[in-house]
Amino acid sequence: MNLQKMFEMQKALDERIIKEKGLEGQDLLPNLILALQVELAECANEWRGFKHWSNNQQPCTEVTILCTSCNGTGDENEEANLEMLMEGKEGIGYSPCDDCKGTGKLGTKNPLLEEYVDCLHFILSIGNRLGWNDTDTIDDVVVQHLISEKGFDTAKTFSCLLSIAYGFHFSNVEKRTYISLFTTFFELGNKLGFKWEQIEAAYMDKNAVNHQRQQEGY
Incomplete structure (x- = not known):
């Protein structure tokens, strides 16, 4: 060291x-x-x-590090879909998050x-x-x-x-x-x-x- x-x-x-x-x-x-x-x-x-x-x-x-871009869902449209559903509208569908490749995870930490x-x-x-x-x-x-x-x-x-x-x-x-x-x-x-x-x-x-x-x- x-x-x-x-x-x-x-x-x-x-x-x-x-x-x-x-x-x-x-x-x-x-x-x-x-x-x-x-x-x-x-x-x-x-x-x-x-x-x-x-x-x-x-x-x-x-501990798993969740992706903040998609809130750990793996869907880059997660926030937009949630907002549209709350407004009674149909969501725009799933699209894999670029940052986590759709996994919702960025790795682990100790x-x-x-x-x-x-x-x-x-x-x-x-x-x-x-x-x-x-x-x-x-x-x-x-x-x-x-x-x-x-x-x-x-x-x-x-x-x-x-x-x-x-x-x-x-x-x-x-x-x-x-x-x-x-x-x-x-x-x-x-x-x-x-x-x-x-x-x-x-x-x-x-x-x-x-x-x-x-x-x-x-």
Whole structure:
């Protein structure tokens, strides 16, 4: 995994947001910490393994993306037909949607991986914000840590990450705490079944989406 490249990409995105939103000179670290905690909770929600009260405790790893052009019907005339039927008129008939080739679907997505990568965005932002983006050190520690992975189960790993993130609110936090955050986060990814290549590719995709959102006035 090319952590240096991701740190640089995240820095470019954050600098763009700060400039375009007029946030220069503001202390954004508390926002980043809370955002990370929120995304960790959302990731846990997609994992579902802690929900002992539910019959569905399987991770949400595949969701169909419906075509927005035809509202998932596969018919490019869907809206026009509906309007005409509501007016008591005969519809103009079915025509396969060009965008989805009449299937009503555009593919699938992995919500669990998406939420995991959202967490990574804020972890990288925190590292850049504090100047703790020494990728050589982080790479070495992460690899060694994963070789001797802790015995925590997945639920405790989520809780551990939330606790570590909270610690960044205090002024005496040390760099080793950030490295612990990183190593525990990748340990979580390992437990969720993600490969480093998957994580990197998903990060690149979401980073591009985030730039597009800024372009569209998100």
